Amino acid sequence: MAGTDRSRGADPGGEAGPAIVLIEPQLGDNIGATARAMLNCDLHDLRLVRPRDGWPNPAAVAMASGAVSVLERARVHETTLDAVLDLELVLATTARERDQAKTVLTPRAAALHLRQHVRNGGRAGILFGPERAGLVNDDIASADLVINVPLNPGFSSLNLSQAVLLIGYEWYQTSQSGIEPRHWGASPPATVAEQEFFFGRLETELEAAGFLFPTHLAPTIRRNLRGMFKRTALTAQEVRTLHGVLSALIKPRS
Amino acid sequence: MAGTDRSRGADPGGEAGPAIVLIEPQLGDNIGATARAMLNCDLHDLRLVRPRDGWPNPAAVAMASGAVSVLERARVHETTLDAVLDLELVLATTARERDQAKTVLTPRAAALHLRQHVRNGGRAGILFGPERAGLVNDDIASADLVINVPLNPGFSSLNLSQAVLLIGYEWYQTSQSGIEPRHWGASPPATVAEQEFFFGRLETELEAAGFLFPTHLAPTIRRNLRGMFKRTALTAQEVRTLHGVLSALIKPRS
Numbered sequence: 001m002a003g004t005d006r007s008r009g010a011d012p013g014g015e016a017g018p019a020i021v022l023i024e025p026q027l028g029d030n031i032g033a034t035a036r037a038m039l040n041c042d043l044h045d046l047r048l049v050r051p052r053d054g055w056p057n058p059a060a061v062a063m064a065s066g067a068v069s070v071l072e073r074a075r076v077h078e079t080t081l082d083a084v085l086d087l088e089l090v091l092a093t094t095a096r097e098r099d100q101a102k103t104v105l106t107p108r109a110a111a112l113h114l115r116q117h118v119r120n121g122g123r124a125g126i127l128f129g130p131e132r133a134g135l136v137n138d139d140i141a142s143a144d145l146v147i148n149v150p151l152n153p154g155f156s157s158l159n160l161s162q163a164v165l166l167i168g169y170e171w172y173q174t175s176q177s178g179i180e181p182r183h184w185g186a187s188p189p190a191t192v193a194e195q196e197f198f199f200g201r202l203e204t205e206l207e208a209a210g211f212l213f214p215t216h217l218a219p220t221i222r223r224n225l226r227g228m229f230k231r232t233a234l235t236a237q238e239v240r241t242l243h244g245v246l247s248a249l250i251k252p253r254s
Numbered sequence: 255m256a257g258t259d260r261s262r263g264a265d266p267g268g269e270a271g272p273a274i275v276l277i278e279p280q281l282g283d284n285i286g287a288t289a290r291a292m293l294n295c296d297l298h299d300l301r302l303v304r305p306r307d308g309w310p311n312p313a314a315v316a317m318a319s320g321a322v323s324v325l326e327r328a329r330v331h332e333t334t335l336d337a338v339l340d341l342e343l344v345l346a347t348t349a350r351e352r353d354q355a356k357t358v359l360t361p362r363a364a365a366l367h368l369r370q371h372v373r374n375g376g377r378a379g380i381l382f383g384p385e386r387a388g389l390v391n392d393d394i395a396s397a398d399l400v401i402n403v404p405l406n407p408g409f410s411s412l413n414l415s416q417a418v419l420l421i422g423y424e425w426y427q428t429s430q431s432g433i434e435p436r437h438w439g440a441s442p443p444a445t446v447a448e449q450e451f452f453f454g455r456l457e458t459e460l461e462a463a464g465f466l467f468p469t470h471l472a473p474t475i476r477r478n479l480r481g482m483f484k485r486t487a488l489t490a491q492e493v494r495t496l497h498g499v500l501s502a503l504i505k506p507r508s
Contacts, residue, residue: 037416039406039409040405040406040409040410040411040412041405041406042405042406065411066409067409101441101489101492106427106430108427149423150426150427150430151294151295151296151423151426152293152294152295152296152426155293155294155320155321156294157294157319158294162291162416162419165416165419165420166419166420166423169403169405169420169423172404172405172406173360173362173404176360176404202499205502205503206499206502206503208507209502209503209505209507210502211498211499211502221495224491224492224495225495225499228486228488228492228495228496229486231485231486231487232482232483232485232486233485234482238478238482241475241478241479241482242482244465245456245460245465245479246503248459248460248463248464248465249459249460249463249500249503249504250503250504251463252506252507253462253463253506
């Protein structure tokens with residue numbers, strides 16, 4: 001846990017920042033530069049999903065300029081889902097608009113949202129796609145919110161580590177002034193694992209009912225359903241209610 | 255002048271951004287990466303004071319990732335003073351405190367100050383020192399104000415181009431207004447009538463399945479379900495999808 005790392009005492013709030021989740025990063029250089037940018041911004045939790053050149057990677061160490069602590073603590077995951085199971089709030093970064101109903105925040109608005117979530121005891125993560133292609137639609141659909149960096153529309157392509165730096169910078173700035181915590185209801189937010197268990201059950205039932213048809217549209221239908229629920233930021237209690245609703249609806253009628 | 259460059263129409267204010275003045279930059283790579291970061295932020299006026307490896311520099315072109323227009327317009331100067339003679343407002347960047355009486359601004363405060371100056375018809379520039387040593391005291395003394403980027407005090411060293419990016423990013427943000435949050439997705443939001451029709455159908459089915467029981471809790475359950483969906487701000491298309499989901503779930507299984 002970042003909270004036990006003495007090097008992170010820099011954040012006056014004493015709060016563990018969001019995890020940085022790199023999906024299929026290609027160059028070790030970029031992973032190293034990302035670790036450096038993270039430590040600049042007092043971020044310590046790096047997660048790698050299917051890094052192309054395996055892990056550990058000497059090229060990453062060479063580019064980290066001393067941010068080795070971040071690389072040493074990095075964890076590797078097989079899927080995006082595995083990488084975020086312990087989090088309640090997941091943000092996706094993207095440079096271009098997708099055909100999905102999503103709320104898109106600037107890094108500044110996202111940082112305030114993240115700070116509030118963490119200040120209330122939550123854990124959060126930010127997804128970054130591979131260097132060239134960016135995140136696939138399924139990864140974006142699984143996120144609660146999208147971050148888009150406002151830059152020159154005629155030349156907006158950022159290096160991976162620069163994108164991490166800008167978003168980390170905004171996160172760090174929110175530690176610099178008194179932001180009043182907001183309070184949610186009594187029920188804590190649902191973890192990704194809790195949400196996924198419900199989505200899985202719902203999809204199984206819809207599949208059995210022939211709703212995910214024709215087959216080539218099934219991924220879109222799944223994505224739209226998830227997108228709808230993700231926007232809600234479900235609490236753990238609400239996920240339990242939804243399980244009850246589902247059980248009630250599929251029960252054979254007398 | 256940046257004002258005559260058609261590529262800079264991106265800034266809604268139509269204002270020429272501050273000049274970026276690199277004092278004794280050492281690596282062509284860093285000059286190229288700086289040009290890229292500048293164009294990301296709609297900055298076009300690059301000035302080089304005594305670049306170590308001369309000018310032009312092929313290494314800079316290789317790292318500019320297409321921001322060649324900035325490199326082509328770059329001018330070389332013999333002294334810091336020569337580089338800033340046409341400006342009225344000069345800011346110096348530094349990572350460490352100096353023994354000088356100076357006002358130190360964050361990048362955000364500096365960007366607002368720069369925007370006001372430029373909006374009033376003024377011209378401004380920002381000094382960046384050599385990669386390792388930073389600006390000499392005389393260059394800082396000649397500046398009107400100092401910019402310091404708030405970052406993890408235990409690990410605050412930034413690459414030259416990253417420092418330019420963070421400050422350019424803040425400049426660019428001052429050209430943006432009222433843009434958060436945005437929403438993707440073409441489908442218009444559902445009317446209250448459309449939402450209520452779905453809630454009514456859902457509740458009828460839940461009632462039939464015995465889910466709204468015991469009776470005295472039914473109002474709370476209804477309220478929680480509505481609250482969950484209301485938070486999502488459903489689109490009309492999503493309400494149609496939910497009708498399909500409901501129909502599929504209540505269909506008798508063969």
